Amino acid sequence: MNFINRFLLGLVMLPKRLYERVGINTRHLQSILATKLMMDDRRPNTFHQTRVRRKEKAITGATLGTMFFSALTGLLFLFSFTVGENTVTQLTIYLSFFIFMLATSLISDFTSVLIDVRDNFIILPKPVTDRTFVLSRLLHIFIHVTKITLPLCLPGVIYLGINAGLWATVLFVIVIILVTIFTIFLINSVYILVLKFISPQKFHTIISYVQIFMAIFMYAGYQLLPRLAKNIVLTGYDLSNKAWTWLLPSYWFAQGWQFFYSPEINLPAMSGALLTIVVPPVSLWIVLKYFAPSFNQRLSLISGTSAETISSTKPRLQKPRGNSLSRYVSRLVTRKGEERMGFLLTWNLTGRSRDFRLKVYPSMGYMLVYVIVLIHNSANVNFEKVFTDTRSGRIAVISVIYMCGFLLVMAINQMQYSDRYKAAWIYFSTPIKSPGLLITGSLKAAAIKFFMPLAFAIIMAALIFSGMQLIPNILLGLSNVLLGCLILALVTFKNLPFSISQNASQQAGGIFRGFLSLLIPGALGLLHAMIYGIWLVVLISLGLSLLASWLLLDYLKTGNWLKVSNRDIEE
Amino acid sequence: MLNPNNTEPIITIRNLEKNYGSKKVLKGIDLDIYPGEIIGYIGRNGAGKSTTVKILCGLISDYAGDIIVKGMNLKEHPVEVKKITGYVPELAELYEVLTPAEFLGFIGELYGMAEDVITERAWGIMRVFGMEENMHQRMDSFSKGMRQKVLIASGIMHNPEIIILDEPLSGLDANSVIIIKELISHLAREGKTIFYCSHMMDIVEKVSDRIILIDEGVVIANGTFNELQQQSGNISLENIFSQLTSSESPSFSAGQLMSLFDAKP
Numbered sequence: 001m002n003f004i005n006r007f008l009l010g011l012v013m014l015p016k017r018l019y020e021r022v023g024i025n026t027r028h029l030q031s032i033l034a035t036k037l038m039m040d041d042r043r044p045n046t047f048h049q050t051r052v053r054r055k056e057k058a059i060t061g062a063t064l065g066t067m068f069f070s071a072l073t074g075l076l077f078l079f080s081f082t083v084g085e086n087t088v089t090q091l092t093i094y095l096s097f098f099i100f101m102l103a104t105s106l107i108s109d110f111t112s113v114l115i116d117v118r119d120n121f122i123i124l125p126k127p128v129t130d131r132t133f134v135l136s137r138l139l140h141i142f143i144h145v146t147k148i149t150l151p152l153c154l155p156g157v158i159y160l161g162i163n164a165g166l167w168a169t170v171l172f173v174i175v176i177i178l179v180t181i182f183t184i185f186l187i188n189s190v191y192i193l194v195l196k197f198i199s200p201q202k203f204h205t206i207i208s209y210v211q212i213f214m215a216i217f218m219y220a221g222y223q224l225l226p227r228l229a230k231n232i233v234l235t236g237y238d239l240s241n242k243a244w245t246w247l248l249p250s251y252w253f254a255q256g257w258q259f260f261y262s263p264e265i266n267l268p269a270m271s272g273a274l275l276t277i278v279v280p281p282v283s284l285w286i287v288l289k290y291f292a293p294s295f296n297q298r299l300s301l302i303s304g305t306s307a308e309t310i311s312s313t314k315p316r317l318q319k320p321r322g323n324s325l326s327r328y329v330s331r332l333v334t335r336k337g338e339e340r341m342g343f344l345l346t347w348n349l350t351g352r353s354r355d356f357r358l359k360v361y362p363s364m365g366y367m368l369v370y371v372i373v374l375i376h377n378s379a380n381v382n383f384e385k386v387f388t389d390t391r392s393g394r395i396a397v398i399s400v401i402y403m404c405g406f407l408l409v410m411a412i413n414q415m416q417y418s419d420r421y422k423a424a425w426i427y428f429s430t431p432i433k434s435p436g437l438l439i440t441g442s443l444k445a446a447a448i449k450f451f452m453p454l455a456f457a458i459i460m461a462a463l464i465f466s467g468m469q470l471i472p473n474i475l476l477g478l479s480n481v482l483l484g485c486l487i488l489a490l491v492t493f494k495n496l497p498f499s500i501s502q503n504a505s506q507q508a509g510g511i512f513r514g515f516l517s518l519l520i521p522g523a524l525g526l527l528h529a530m531i532y533g534i535w536l537v538v539l540i541s542l543g544l545s546l547l548a549s550w551l552l553l554d555y556l557k558t559g560n561w562l563k564v565s566n567r568d569i570e571e
Numbered sequence: 572m573l574n575p576n577n578t579e580p581i582i583t584i585r586n587l588e589k590n591y592g593s594k595k596v597l598k599g600i601d602l603d604i605y606p607g608e609i610i611g612y613i614g615r616n617g618a619g620k621s622t623t624v625k626i627l628c629g630l631i632s633d634y635a636g637d638i639i640v641k642g643m644n645l646k647e648h649p650v651e652v653k654k655i656t657g658y659v660p661e662l663a664e665l666y667e668v669l670t671p672a673e674f675l676g677f678i679g680e681l682y683g684m685a686e687d688v689i690t691e692r693a694w695g696i697m698r699v700f701g702m703e704e705n706m707h708q709r710m711d712s713f714s715k716g717m718r719q720k721v722l723i724a725s726g727i728m729h730n731p732e733i734i735i736l737d738e739p740l741s742g743l744d745a746n747s748v749i750i751i752k753e754l755i756s757h758l759a760r761e762g763k764t765i766f767y768c769s770h771m772m773d774i775v776e777k778v779s780d781r782i783i784l785i786d787e788g789v790v791i792a793n794g795t796f797n798e799l800q801q802q803s804g805n806i807s808l809e810n811i812f813s814q815l816t817s818s819e820s821p822s823f824s825a826g827q828l829m830s831l832f833d834a835k836p
Contacts, residue, residue, distance in 0.1 A: 031680035035666070035673070042668040042709070121664035125628040126681040127653040 004063060005037040008146060012139045025132045032123065032136040037063075037143065063147060071151035073101055076221055078155055081163075087261075088254045094156060095179055095250035102183045104214040105148055107190065107207065141184075149180050168261055175257045178280040182249060185283030208354050216365030223373050252276055326445075333444050338432055339557075342441025346415065346497055347449060353498075355419040364407045364450075371403045394532050397470060398477060401458060402525040405481030408451040409517045412485055415442055416495045424499035435496060436559025442497040443489055443556070447482060472538045473528075479545040480528060484521040486552040491516055579642075581606045581733065581764050582627070587636035589622055596622045598788035599636070606732075609755060609765040611779030613772070613808075615816050619788045620768050621661065624737050627766065628658040640733070654682070657731035659722050661738045661768075667711040671697060671721050674710065675728060682729035689728070696724040700747060715742035723751065727758075734758065735766040740774065752778060776808040786816045 012033070016026050041063045080093035123133060153176045161169045195203065245251040255272020263269075326347040334340040350356050418424075432438065455478045462470040492513045531537040580603040587600040597619045604610055614620045625631045627638065629649050638645040640652045666674060672693065679689030697703055700720040710718060719742050727734060736755075740748050755765055755778055769775050775782060776796055784792040784799075792799055792815055796808065805811045813821050 027683070028681055031677055035669070035677045038673065039666055039668050118664045118666065120630060121660050122666065122678075123681065124630050125653060125656070125658040125660075126678065127650045127683070128681055129650055 002041065002061060002063060004067065004147070005041065005143075008143045009033055009037060012143060019135070023129070023131055024135055025129060028128050028132045029136050029139070032128075032133075033139060033143070036136070036140050040144070067147055067151045070148050071154055073218065073221075074152040074155040077101075077152075078159055081159060088251075088258050091175075091254035091257055092245065092248060092251045095175075095253050096248060098152065098176070099179060099183050099186070099250055101152060102145075102148060102180065103187055103190075104210055104217070106145070106183070106187045107210050109144065145180060145184065149176065171257055171260050175253050175276065178256075178276060179250070179253050181280040181284050182253075185280075185287050188287050205354070208357055212357065212361045212365065215362040216369065219362075219366050220369045223369055249279075252279065329448060330441075330445075333448065334441050335437075338434055338437035339441035339444075342438035342497060343445040344441075345438075346442040346445035349418070349498055350411065350415070350446070350449060353418065353420075356414060359417075360411050360414045363410045367403060367406050367410070371400060394529060397473065398525055398529050398532070401474060401477035402481065402521050404451070404454045404458065405477075405484060405521050406517070407454065408447060408481065408485050409488060409521065411446045411450045412443065412489060412493065413513060413517060415446060415497050416493060416500055418498035418501070421499055421501045424496060427496050427499065434557065434559050436557045438496055439489065439493060439559070440553055440556050443485070443493075443553075447485070451478075451481070472535070472542060473532060476538055476542040476545060477525075477528060479542060479549060480524040481521060483545050483549045483552070484524050486549055486556065487520050488516060490552065490556060578606055580604055581641055582766075583637070583639040585637045585639075587623070587626065587634060587638065589619075589626065589631065589634045596788055597626075597634070600785065600788070600790055602783065602790065602793075604764060604766070606764050607759055607762045609759045609767060609778055609780045611775035611782040612766060612768045612785070613770070613775055613782065613812060614785040618786050618816075620785065621737065623785070624658075624735055624766070624768055627735055628656065629653050654729075655732040657726040657729065657734045659726035659734070659736045659739050661741070665710060665718060665721060665725075667713075668709055670707050670709055671702065671724075672706045674721060675724055678725045679728060684729055692728045693724065696728060697721075699750065700724070716744055716747065719743055720747065727754075731763070733764045733766065735768075737768045738770065739767075740769070740771065748774075772807070772809040772812055782808065784812065784815060791815055 009030075013026070013030060019026050019029065041061060043062055077094050077097045080097065081090050083090060083093060119133075153173075156176075157169055157173060160172050194206065252272050252275040255269055256276025258264075259269040259273035259276075326344055330340050330343045330347070334343045350360075427435070427438070458478075459471070459474055462474050528541075531541060582602070582604040584600055584602040584604075587597050588595070589597040600619075600623065612620055612623070622631065626634050627645075629645070629652070632646070632649070641655065643651050645652050666677075669677070675693035675697075676689055679686075679693065684692075694703065694706065697706055697720070700723075702717060702720055705713070705717065710721065713721070719739070723739060726736070740751060743751065752774070755767070759765055759780070767775065767779060779796070781795055782792070782799060783790060792802075792811075794802070799808070799811050800806065803811045803814055805814060
């Protein structure tokens with residue numbers, strides 16, 4: 001246990017006498033909390049999950065990592081103090097980010113960390129009183145929230161301490177505490193609401209999307225905020241005295257702070273102050289009174305151990321929904337047998353495997369953010385220039401197409417790996433004649449799922465804004481992206497889809513693969529850029545590129561380049 | 572009915588009912604269990620076995636009816652009852668990021684055991700199971716059998732009077748199975764009461780003093796293996812079980828399965 005956990009544990013155990021007086025078993029309380037904190041320290045957090053783990057080493061000190069990221073995020077929030085005309089505007093922006101950040105990280109933590117359904121099996125049969133157990137949960141939540149909030153607001157506190165003096169800082173800390181209570185209320189309401197409409201099984205999916213969204217948001221924040229800030233400063237942004245801002249809870253708290261910092265008798269400040277004082281206690285009361293009792297019960301449904309969930313899944317014997325599209329597409333593009341099997345497997349697993357989503361979707365998000373930054377950065381590129389033949393227009397078209405190609409590259413890179421790689425025994429126990437077909441099937445699924453929609457969007461945009469003019473180049477670009485992916489597959493896709501675990505031994509080739517993933521599409525893009533303006537060459541290249549892709553796909557089907565081994569399965 | 576010491580029952584269950592929504596899982600169970608008995612509790616999937624066990628362990632508290640354990644009503648004195656009960660759950664639910672030493676230490680704390688006793692027993696039990704070297708490894712890398720051993724240790728380390736085992740042998744190797752079976756009869760001889768839930772009829776047949784068969788939430792057979800044999804005229808518990816709980820004979824079902832393969836090769 002690290003010093004932070006030890007300190008916080010000591011802190012919450014201070015009123016030991018008081019606990020004992022109300023019938024709490026402090027020995028139980030202490031050991032439950034100590035165990036929980038120890039486990040928190042070993043649990044991969046969002047930042048671990050969305051990253052490809054380099055080594056299968058056991059996680060220690062996750063707490064410190066999370067706190068560090070929290071502090072870093074808090075530093076990012078400081079930009080809000082450089083924006084806007086008055087303190088209320090600045091605080092509103094700051095608190096909006098604060099609430100958003102706290103809420104997203106708590107949403108994903110609540111099921112996995114704070115309300116662990118295994119507790120039902122492990123702690124409930126032990127002679128622990130309900131009161132002790134409930135208090136241990138509340139204190140655990142308190143410690144957890146503190147570990148996020150403290151580093152998150154620390155940069156803000158320091159900033160205010162230096163710039164605005166003691167009284168402003170003290171008020172700020174109080175406001176932060178009130179905002180935190182309010183955010184917990186928000187999370188609780190979201191949980192209760194979502195669980196009302198959505199089956200517990202789907203809930204996990206939603207949470208994983210929240211995690212993905214959060215990772216992308218963080219990245220986008222670092223990339224875009226400093227750029228946006230410039231613009232906002234210039235326009236002199238003022239949030240106060242606009243009616244819609246009352247919809248933002250952060251605005252109430254900002255007004256509240258303002259009122260107590262320099263009391264003025266006006267309606268906005270006074271109503272803000274009133275809301276600041278009244279809302280958090282009321283929300284706390286609602287949480288304790290109405291949410292807490294049903295909360296546990298609903299969450300235990302998520303675990304899927306209760307009988308209700310079993311019976312609710314039973315009647316789903318009808319045709320699996322959502323499969324119809326993939327089946328229809330698979331009939332169009334693959335032949336019966338291994339190829340179709342590979343196609344459907346990839347289509348379904350990439351959509352349903354939490355692991356795949358957490359690894360691939362964030363990087364796709366990063367890429368999109370990067371494309372936006374790229375377009376934003378080259379300030380001289382505007383719509384007209386892109387869609388007429390200028391040098392900067394060329395660069396924009398080519399970079400957008402090939403950047404989008406990276407999305408497909410990322411999906412393909414991840415497709416060999418799976419958490420459940422042991423399930424690949426199915427390939428070896430069934431009489432599969434040509435494993436190459438499995439892989440071409442997979443590649444087709446990935447191309448259609450992750451690239452087709454984007455390619456379609458690009459073509460449509462080009463058609464709408466500039467007619468047929470850009471189409472040959474766009475088609476060449478798209479075809480080159482596919483060709484690049486096929487070459488990459490030939491070099492790196494040596495195992496069957498989802499058949500190996502992502503551990504250290506495979507990572508040796510990781511750098512090489514990463515290099516190739518950049519080099520191949522990059523080289524094709526460069527070549528493309530050189531011939532961009534020459535019509536005839538573009539058309540000939542398009543033909544060649546398509547032909548090469550077709551031949552390569554045919555070669556891939558033979559599977560001669562595979563090194564299929566069942567080494568990983570036997571492990 | 573078997574009543575080894577002519578004593579009071581240690582567990583009395585009267586008219587136990589439990590609903591999940593509109594579905595009635597237990598429809599009035601009555602049982603008397605005496606100290607030192609090994610009860611084999613069997614039934615089909617979904618018959619209500621696990622629900623009974625979860626109620627006895629205090630995992631489910633909203634049930635109708637009365638459960639008296641050692642003179643204490645489970646509803647009124649849950650903590651006192653839990654102190655003398657040990658539970659080995661069916662699903663391998665444990666905190667996987669902990670090591671066995673940490674996990675068992677935590678469990679011992681919850682049972683209020685002294686620290687030196689916890690260490691001594693945890694290490695002692697795991698030594699017998701051949702897992703002494705794994706005491707400081709995190710359990711996320713453990714096999715199903717190893718996890719099961721940790722769970723068994725966590726269920727018996729506080730020397731409980733009542734031990735509730737839910738499919739305790741799943742995933743265990745042959746040696747450990749023998750150890751557990753021996754352990755069960757040793758514990759019973761010392762006066763411990765064992766509540767044994769399982770689908771493995773051959774083991775239930777050999778281990779239990781008394782067999783209770785439930786189906787659709789009611790007790791449909793209750794007696795020693797010999798009594799059940801005489802009542803039904805079957806030789807093995809497996810056949811008794813299928814005769815009492817299934818409307819179709821097993822060979823008919825198997826025949827139906829085989830006929831599926833007839834049409835095409």
